[in-house]
Amino acid sequence: MILPGNTSCQGCPISLAMRCLDEIENPVLVIPAGCSTVVAGLHPNSAMKIPVIHVPFASTNAVACGVKEAYKRAGVKANVIAWIGDGAADIGFATLSASATRKDDIITVVVDNEAYMNTGTQASLSTFWKAKTSTSPAGKADERRDLALIMIAHKADYVATATVGYIEDLRRKFRKASQIEGFRFIQIHCPCPPGWRFPSEKTIEIARKAVMSGAWALFEFYDRKLRFSGIGKKFAEKDNRISLAEYLKAQGRFEHLRDEDILAIEKAIDEEWEILKRFSGE
Amino acid sequence: MDLEPIISRMKLGAAGETGTWRNYRPVINKELCNKCKTCFSYCPEGVISEEIEIDYRFCKGCGICKEMCRQKAIEMVQE
Amino acid sequence: MWNLQGNVQAESHRNGSRVRKLLTSNEAVAEAVKIAKPDVISAYPITPQSPIVESLAKMIAKGELDASFVRVESEHSAMAVIHGAATAGARVFTATSSHGLAYMFEMCWWIAGSRLPAVMAVATRSIGAPWNIHGDHTDIVQLRDAGWIIGMAENAQEAFDMTLQAFCVSEEVNIPFAVGLDAFTMSHTAEVVEIWEPEIPPRRQAYKVLPSDNFAVNAVTMGKARMKARYDLAVDLENSAKVIEKTDKDFGNHGGLVENYRLDDADFAVVMMGGWCGDAKDAIDMLRQEGFKIGLLRIRFLRPFPKKAVKELGCEVLVVDKANSDLRGVLGIEVSSCGVEAKNVVAGIGGVDVGVEDLCRIFKDFMNGKLEMEWYL
Ligand SMILES: Cc1ncc(C[n+]2csc(CCOP(=O)(O)OP(=O)(O)O)c2C)c(N)n1
């Protein structure tokens, strides 16, 4: 759904995720400020094969809701997609929450590169524990906010986490979301070469290491039940994981971490898995 | 009313011939390639065809295809 | 006179195809919106606007109006919802006041820049700090630079007529249209309104986005595109005056961009806008009886600004403002930008009561060359 020769950086995860949009029928994209805006094409060109409505940073889900309402009344079939960054999910959080609560019949996709990349890698609420960004030069001290869990708490019709590291799994989740009616939410883990400081050929490897080390859990929530996704299932068991250090040490944003930092992060990750497991009943 | 300033039209190479960004060129060794299409699936730019031909006008030379190829059929050659 | 519940039970009687009803301006706006049959309405509650959208919600619940009403968590989202709906081709409406307008400000720029027709009622109320729920024009004047048509009604009849006209004009010129009505003195005060049902043409707009399209709207621009868009909007906003004037007779014959009140032989002209112009007219009638040759130029549209009417005043001019920028009133700045040297008084900010007698005093001081105080505190 995205044409070659676009503005994305070498090894860009968002460009890769946009390619997978061909799994969704009749898509209409609503995109706020962020890398995706730029990747989708600078005026007078559009790099997308589908219609794109560019909108202000905090407005995406509300605009998408309005688009869908109008289509519904006119009998137009469409999958309206609010395609937002983790930063847009910060500033548009109330809007996202209202959209989920109304059960707007749209798909929300968060391309989560764990920072405000488009403005120069400032920390977002999704930024990983202790990661260096331009606004957390000594490493982020705050929590990492878990959007997907929050969306489950909204009783959304479909919630999934995905990653550009496992493209078939991501495509399946797009397909599945496309076939469900109601509020659908997919958060895609998007390792970003310039922002996380790793070489452009490592995007997929790092994305996979995130899953294998337990740093990024793959799951789906539908019919009121949480299920770990096939590919990531085995990493629910800590024994099956690779060491967290292997994931972190591959990225410049964690170059400052000491062993005790990594242990602290591991503890935070374990706690998250405990919550997820309780949700899933596994 | 002139809508041109707010409308953008679909274009292959919206950012021009991005192949000029490349420092290294991925070269496929056809003898080693088993057409598993992994490189096709993971190329962020979508410049590898299902027949496993690379469109060098737009390939940015990120090297993901090389990393993903289990057959080690892709080599990155300095431009 | 005051009706804080906002739902007057009035006996209405038929007068040809017109029905006379006792309505607040809020209710008059809601009646007009019902006649215009919008597809999508979205709004967030704020005093004194809330009764407008509450009335509309009730009409929808009763089946009198077939529209989607989207409940949102903020005014920013209310404007975003109608922005999206308009992009997809729907007729849209929202309403707000004061802090609500400030909160949706970013989206106000976007809907105008996107050249989307839309109608918004603004029950004009003071913006904090400190908190104040009463009327002035400090909220709506902020829309001046965003690229909106901004009308200012004087009474419930005009609020009704202007709201209907707003859908017609906005959809012809592809510019959003705000209808201003004063907090409480209009929004919550019942007056007799003649309701009729003019034919509003089906929704028109310059473009809409459908799933079968493959273009993008509002991508990042470089070079001159943004400036060109801004220039086009400014030109079209200026030219919307013709459409406003042309359609004026179909919507109550209120005079187009301005209303001239006893100006023909006047030596002194007062320039004002909004609900208190009714009081200004009473003050002028009284002063006329005392022999003062004074009249009122009532600004019905802050955008497009009636520059020609202001320039043609040709007498001594006083501007009385309900909104200030620095020490100067906003309307005062607008009038002086037309090359007209005018005295300027700021009054009634935050709902400070300014009655007929106060206006008489201000006008008299002005005519006697004794106007000292610029702020009527
Ligand atoms: C109201 C507002 N505040 C700030 C900005 C500046 N801004 C543009 S994009 C951006 C960050 C985007 O971050 P994210 O949503 O994570 O997308 P990414 O660029 O990382 O893909 C910011 C802060 C803006 N456009 N609007």
Ligand code: SF4
């Ligand atoms: S900064 Fe990262 S997410 Fe943004 S375009 Fe570049 S690679 Fe993609």
Ligand code: SF4
């Ligand atoms: S990944 Fe390697 S083996 Fe598979 S198709 Fe590409 S070049 Fe051929």
Ligand code: SF4
């Ligand atoms: S180097 Fe990157 S852009 Fe070029 S073909 Fe390989 S994956 Fe695609």
Ligand SMILES: [Mg+2]
């Ligand atoms: Mg981001």
